[in-house]
Amino acid sequence: ERSAVGEHILLGGDNIDLALARHTEAQLAAKGTKLDALQLHALWQQCRVAKEKLLSDDKLKDEPVTILGKGTGLVGGTIRAKLLRKDLDAILLDGFLPAVASTEMPQRARRVGLAEIGLPYAADAAITRHLARFLRQPAATAEHGAVRRGPSGLACPTHVLFNGGVLRANLVKERLLAVLNGWLTAEGMDHAVPLFGEDLMHAVARGAAYYGMARHGRGVRIRGGVPRTYYVGIESAMPAVPGLPAPLKALTVAPFGMEEGTELRFPDRTFGLVTGEPAEFRFFQSTERKNDAPGAMLDEVDDSLDELAPMEVTLPGNEGELVPVTLETVVTETGVLQLWCVARDGRRWKLEFNVRASHQHA
Structure with a gap:
């Protein structure tokens, strides 16, 4: 049974490859070689291979890392560099896997007023801080004591299952385990296995294929339900105040853990x-408020709620x-x-909206 779900964070191998490419680009620039956008993209891919x-x-x-230069000659226009192991280790360990305390949360970068519309990449590249935030999530009633927690409230896992290509590297696995086990030691707990x-x-x-088989009764399906608590905004019936919207x-x-x-x-x-x-219909989600009962009304929208993209429909x-209505919630199998x-x-x-992708429809 699933007890908690973290945020889907766009942070991993691509970030590491780009950091290596930027590091190599700076080395080339120091020697007088300036790269354009296409060359940087090629360097990005070459750093991944290296x-x-x-x-x-x-x-x-x-x-060695090699990309084509701007000249017409195939050999003469080649730009060469080297990716050193010591640089790779430093970027990985200091930038992406720093040894931090379990109380250190991901940093939020100051936002620029205008930005390109794109994927919501993580602002903080420190994976260990995101791990600390996940383990610091408040306990849910649905845990039923199944999750061991330390004196400070930190969730203390007993086992760790690695997943994804970037975790093939022993350096990455060893650092993650070292940081996690350091937190567990501070909580007086045994190390995770x-x-x-x-x-x-x-x-x-393979996991996706197995899930498909499990849905047809050919495997064991992990019981989980929705990974967050979901809310809809309700406009308060209050006297109008000039220049101020009605309180929300x-x-x-949909409570945390509601079964599909x-x-x-x-x-x-x-x-x-x-x-x-x-x-306009406004929807919110929360990974912190796991114990709000279905139908519970929050008198205000505070920082514990994250707003999803608003939906405007006719x-x-x-x-x-203004039609008097009651509400019903359904979570489909998909x-x-x-x-x-x-x-x-x-x-x-x-x-309706997809609780896995947060795209709304009417």
Whole structure:
């Protein structure tokens, strides 16, 4: 049974490869060779190859990196550099796997006012800080005492299963275990024991294939449910104040651990649904608030909630009509959370979003 789920963090091998490429680019620039965007991208890929060779053979001290120059000659226009093992180790251990305390959380970079629309990459590259944040998540009632915790509240795992190609390197696994076991020692707990799989490069693909078989009754499926608690924003019925929006409350529509294929109804709460004109629906999620009961109303939206992308839709009905509705929540087998608004006369409106990808639809 799954007890906790961390954030999906875009941080791993690609980040390491780019850091190595930037380091090599700086070395080339110091010698008078400036790279353009295309050459940097090629260097990025070459550093990935060099990194994998160095991490797979402890005897290698360096690995050549070669990219094409801007000249017309095939050989004369070649740019050559070396990726040194000592530089690789320093970037990995100091930049991505620093030895930090279990109380150190990921740093949040100051945001620029305008940014390109793209993937939500992690602002802090220190993997160990993200691990500390995950283990510092508040305990959920659903744990039922199954998760051992230290005196400070740190979740203290007994075993660690490595997954993903970057973790094939002994250097990475050893540093992660050293940092984790240091935290466990400080909590007075025994060290975690590493578990070993067959092939880390194909572990994710095999896991996905096994999950597909388990859904058809041909394997053991881990019981888990939704990995976060989900809320919908409810506008408060308050007198209007010039220049200020109405206060927003948050209704718990899907508690942490709600099983896929189940539904919840909230017949005791009635809300007004706007139809026939554009209306904005705001949804929130939380990895911290694991014990909020279905239908619980939070009087304010605080920092424990993360807002998802708002949804603006025009629901069918009379223009500007405020229809009294009750709410129903369904989590499908494919991980889609459906929020149904049910009127007394039988009319129904559906809002939905993917709890695995957080993309909303109406």
